[in-house]
Amino acid sequence: MLKKLGLGVLLLAFCGLAGALEWNLQPAASRLAADIHWLHEAIMVLVIVLFVGVFGFMFWACYAHRKSIGHPASQFHENTLVEVLWTVIPAIILVAIAWPVTKVVIAQKDTSNPDLTVKVTGMQWKWGYDYLKGEGEGISFVSTLSTPREQIEGKAPKGPHYLLEVDNEMVVPVGKKVRVLTTAADVVHSWWVPAFGAKQDAVPGFIRDLWFKAEQTGTFRSQCVELCGKDHGFMPIVVRVVSAEDYSKWVGAQKAQAAKSADDETKAYTLDQLKSRGEKVYAANCVACHQGSGKGLPPAFPALDGSKVVLGPKNAQIDTVLNGVVKGGKPTAMAAFAKQLNNVELAAVITFTRNNWGNKTGEVIQPADVKARRK
Amino acid sequence: MSSAAADTHAHEHGHGHDAHHGQYGGLMRWVTTTNHKDIGTMYLWFSFIMFMVGGAMAMVIRAELFSPGLQIVDPDFFNQMTTMHGLIMVFGAIMPAFVGFANWLIPMQIGAPDMAFARMNNWSFWILPFAGALLIISFFTPGGAPGVGWTLYAPLTVQMGVGMDLTIFAVHLLGMSSIMGSINIVTTILNMRAPGMTLMRMPLFCWTWLITAYLLIAVMPVLAGAVTMTLTDRHFGTSFFNAAGGGDPVLYQHIFWFFGHPEVYIIALPAFGVVSQVIPAFSRKPLFGYASMVYATSAIAILSFIVWAHHMYTVGMPVTGQLFFMYATTLIAVPTGVKVFNWVATMWKGSLSFETPMLFALGFLFLFTLGGFTGLVLSLVPIDIQLHDTYYVVAHFHYVMVAGALFAAFAGVYFWLPKWTGRMYDEKLGQIHFWLTMIFFNMIFFVQHFLGLAGMPRRIPDYPLMFETWNKISSIGAFGFGLSQLLFLYVVLKCIRHGPKAAAKPWEGADSLEWTHLPTPVPYHTFDPQPDLR
Numbered sequence: 071m072l073k074k075l076g077l078g079v080l081l082l083a084f085c086g087l088a089g090a091l092e093w094n095l096q097p098a099a100s101r102l103a104a105d106i107h108w109l110h111e112a113i114m115v116l117v118i119v120l121f122v123g124v125f126g127f128m129f130w131a132c133y134a135h136r137k138s139i140g141h142p143a144s145q146f147h148e149n150t151l152v153e154v155l156w157t158v159i160p161a162i163i164l165v166a167i168a169w170p171v172t173k174v175v176i177a178q179k180d181t182s183n184p185d186l187t188v189k190v191t192g193m194q195w196k197w198g199y200d201y202l203k204g205e206g207e208g209i210s211f212v213s214t215l216s217t218p219r220e221q222i223e224g225k226a227p228k229g230p231h232y233l234l235e236v237d238n239e240m241v242v243p244v245g246k247k248v249r250v251l252t253t254a255a256d257v258v259h260s261w262w263v264p265a266f267g268a269k270q271d272a273v274p275g276f277i278r279d280l281w282f283k284a285e286q287t288g289t290f291r292s293q294c295v296e297l298c299g300k301d302h303g304f305m306p307i308v309v310r311v312v313s314a315e316d317y318s319k320w321v322g323a324q325k326a327q328a329a330k331s332a333d334d335e336t337k338a339y340t341l342d343q344l345k346s347r348g349e350k351v352y353a354a355n356c357v358a359c360h361q362g363s364g365k366g367l368p369p370a371f372p373a374l375d376g377s378k379v380v381l382g383p384k385n386a387q388i389d390t391v392l393n394g395v396v397k398g399g400k401p402t403a404m405a406a407f408a409k410q411l412n413n414v415e416l417a418a419v420i421t422f423t424r425n426n427w428g429n430k431t432g433e434v435i436q437p438a439d440v441k442a443r444r445k
Numbered sequence: 446m447s448s449a450a451a452d453t454h455a456h457e458h459g460h461g462h463d464a465h466h467g468q469y470g471g472l473m474r475w476v477t478t479t480n481h482k483d484i485g486t487m488y489l490w491f492s493f494i495m496f497m498v499g500g501a502m503a504m505v506i507r508a509e510l511f512s513p514g515l516q517i518v519d520p521d522f523f524n525q526m527t528t529m530h531g532l533i534m535v536f537g538a539i540m541p542a543f544v545g546f547a548n549w550l551i552p553m554q555i556g557a558p559d560m561a562f563a564r565m566n567n568w569s570f571w572i573l574p575f576a577g578a579l580l581i582i583s584f585f586t587p588g589g590a591p592g593v594g595w596t597l598y599a600p601l602t603v604q605m606g607v608g609m610d611l612t613i614f615a616v617h618l619l620g621m622s623s624i625m626g627s628i629n630i631v632t633t634i635l636n637m638r639a640p641g642m643t644l645m646r647m648p649l650f651c652w653t654w655l656i657t658a659y660l661l662i663a664v665m666p667v668l669a670g671a672v673t674m675t676l677t678d679r680h681f682g683t684s685f686f687n688a689a690g691g692g693d694p695v696l697y698q699h700i701f702w703f704f705g706h707p708e709v710y711i712i713a714l715p716a717f718g719v720v721s722q723v724i725p726a727f728s729r730k731p732l733f734g735y736a737s738m739v740y741a742t743s744a745i746a747i748l749s750f751i752v753w754a755h756h757m758y759t760v761g762m763p764v765t766g767q768l769f770f771m772y773a774t775t776l777i778a779v780p781t782g783v784k785v786f787n788w789v790a791t792m793w794k795g796s797l798s799f800e801t802p803m804l805f806a807l808g809f810l811f812l813f814t815l816g817g818f819t820g821l822v823l824s825l826v827p828i829d830i831q832l833h834d835t836y837y838v839v840a841h842f843h844y845v846m847v848a849g850a851l852f853a854a855f856a857g858v859y860f861w862l863p864k865w866t867g868r869m870y871d872e873k874l875g876q877i878h879f880w881l882t883m884i885f886f887n888m889i890f891f892v893q894h895f896l897g898l899a900g901m902p903r904r905i906p907d908y909p910l911m912f913e914t915w916n917k918i919s920s921i922g923a924f925g926f927g928l929s930q931l932l933f934l935y936v937v938l939k940c941i942r943h944g945p946k947a948a949a950k951p952w953e954g955a956d957s958l959e960w961t962h963l964p965t966p967v968p969y970h971t972f973d974p975q976p977d978l979r
Binding site: 092093094095096102103105106109110113114117120121124125127128131132135136137138141142143144145146147148149152153156157160161164167168171172174175176178179221222223224228230231232233234252256257258260262264267268269270271273274275276278279291292293294295296297298299300301302303304367369370401402403 | 513514515516519520521524587588589592593594598600601603604606687688689693694695728729730731732733734735737759760761763764767768771772775776778779782783785786789790791792793794795796797798799807810811814815818821822825826827828830831833834835895896898899900902903904905906907908909910911912915954
């Protein structure tokens with residue numbers, strides 16, 4: 071009795087714990103994800119039944135056919151009927167599973183007739199989003215982890231969306247079929263939103279696609295799921311699903327902002343203007359490798375503080391940042407930023423590195439200097 | 446055989462006592478030995494050392510994942526740890542362990558005096574320490590060891606430092622060693638069986654190794670090709686895996702997994718073989734469905750060549766490709782099911798006892814089947830797309846690799862230790878080792894299924910807060926598991942040094958030649974001349 075009570079309390083405690091923990095698939099927010107959940111549950115029931123059945127026999131044998139209670143060993147070692155049955159029955163079960171699964175596979179692959187097409191580009195270690203077709207065509211931004219380094223290094227308390235927050239979220243309208251084209255700039259990444267049941271590798275040099283249709287508004291969070299180097303764990307994916315009206319508003323705001331904040335490349339900026347802008351560019355693009363201290367992580371990621379390149383002639387540094395570093399005909403970890411950043415951002419970040427930490431050149435690099443080095 | 450003179454010499458003087466071990470004593474005995482028992486022993490110790498090294502890396506991984514945030518290592522080093530943990534455990538620990546069993550047991554089980562190519566056997570072992578050393582040296586090169594995962598996916602491999610090249614050469618050496626070992630095993634089994642030992646009378650362990658050896662010969666060159674292409678992409682201007690030069694990064698994945706999936710069975714089949722010796726022995730009953738076991742093993746081996754792309758459902762294959770690989774993969778459940786049913790039927794109406802080898806064999810059966818079922822779940826494309834590259838996959842393959850292969854290896858070590866050493870291990874400590882291993886294993890990996898379902902990607906050094914509890918449990922389990930293996934070392938050393946003398950046949954149900962035709966401990970030279978089993 072006491073034993074039973076103890077067991078009951080244990081079970082209850084376990085259920086309580088289970089309630090507080092994540093231990094199933096994330097709630098589905100699309101038809102496809104719901105189908106996946108249903109398939110997963112059905113197959114789990116099947117698996118558990120088979121498991122209990124097979125090991126019921128095993129544990130019964132362990133209990134009833136023990137030597138210690140004097141069970142004599144039979145010597146049978148064949149039974150054609152049984153052997154045929156346990157080959158054929160599993161095969162039939164597999165065929166029965168195959169049909170519903172095949173239907174979902176075909177649905178998952180059907181990316182035709184989308185309402186909105188967005189290209190997603192994996193880069194070490196951020197995501198680029200380009201709205202190619204549909205409402206919002208032409209919107210383009212880069213989405214980077216916005217969790218502060220202090221939280222990662224344990225110097226500040228971690229926020230509720232630790233590692234799952236970005237500066238620019240992907241925004242899509244609810245109830246619309248969104249086709250996502252994936253590609254990558256450097257190595258293989260993988261774009262995934264569990265709530266939509268949508269995952270697709272982003273392969274450099276190739277375009278792949280997937281689709282989802284979100285059935286509820288909200289913010290859905292995930293991470294890159296293909297090992298892509300040092301900061302693989304630090305390139306989240308955040309998709310905000312909004313109503314059709316809110317989406318139109320967002321598109322309008324994006325366009326207006328793009329028009330307003332278009333950087334004026336012809337203007338000459340002051341050192342302070344470029345330094346403060348450069349600090350932001352640095353934080354979004356450079357800090358992962360070269361570190362906030364500018365000391366880098368040698369030898370893979372060299373220090374900028376006291377670097378010969380940074381303190382040397384400005385054109386050499388501009389070329390390095392524009393085109394990346396190529397050794398023996400192969401790109402290294404230093405990526406080319408010519409296509410990712412505009413001339414103002416490049417001028418700002420280069421000015422910043424030449425006038426920060428122990429580097430005190432006092433030099434100001436203007437957007438025009440960068441423009442002149444572009445090929 | 447030019448060593449025949451030395452062998453005859455040893456034979457004349459060494460007959461009847463074990464002290465005489467060839468021309469040399471001390472260290473040179475081990476360097477020059479061509480004796481299958483010596484080489485088997487070296488394989489087993491090498492694999493245990495590598496198991497400890499790879500295990501230490503797993504401890505670093507689990508320590509970093511104990512809490513969210515970066516505490517102990519930087520992300521680069523974390524990636525190096527996951528990469529080397531995988532490579533060392535697969536190529537340094539599990540595979541050599543089973544080659545060690547093959548060396549010790551195949552000649553004794555088929556009534557042969559030694560392996561067919563005794564000196565090549567020495568070489569295939571002695572390549573291994575150099576390969577292992579290359580892997581470890583890579584940590585001390587500029588940029589450290591490669592941080593690309595054990596799958597070495599392109600084009601991330603192009604970004605790595607010289608450690609990547611050392612790893613590539615290590616893989617070449619490991620492949621050479623495996624191929625030579627396999628040729629030896631195939632030749633020994635096909636040509637050196639005692640009169641009357643027909644193929645269908647061989648113990649199942651020999652059968653599973655015969656089939657495994659063919660798999661190795663077929664796929665190790667494929668892996669060597671894949672890493673060589675990586676090498677030339679890195680240094681010689683080729684573009685096999687670089688789209689800008691007309692190549693395709695996904696090509697690497699296809700080639701790798703054409704090796705990688707049969708590799709899963711290269712690891713699993715010898716484990717099946719060990720378990721197929723242990724379960725009948727402790728059930729005191731012949732193996733149920735011997736012939737169907739042989740056919741099922743062959744079927745698994747053949748199917749393993751046409752399912753590789755189920756590791757790549759998310760690369761963007763055409764729908765027909767996904768469907769083909771899904772159907773082919775689910776088919777493997779049929780022969781695997783036959784094997785599980787056969788093992789349970791072997792136990793049914795037997796006379797069971799539960800010494801340590803049997804406990805590990807049952808642990809294998811129970812947990813490997815669980816891993817098989819999660820494999821079935823993952824074989825279905827839509828579910829896999831949700832779970833690919835998450836901790837669900839990590840949990841799945843550790844159920845197959847650790848609870849499958851490692852548990853079987855433990856079962857084998859406890860089963861044959863008395864035969865090898867002439868001494869008994871401490872049964873009580875052995876059972877404690879089993880229960881600790883069993884409990885901590887599940888503590889590490891069962892909860893990882895939940896992490897994967899909830900969406901935690903694999904190979905990340907830091908994670909969102911919602912995954913914290915399961916990660917803590919998993920890490921505690923890992924530390925416990927690691928410590929428990931020190932107990933195993935203690936049990937084995939205690940057995941070798943102070944174990945009580947083993948009976949000639951300590952397991953009453955064991956029925957293969959090494960138990961029925963040879964004394965315990967086995968003499969240095971056995972079955973010369975061969976027994977007549979007709």
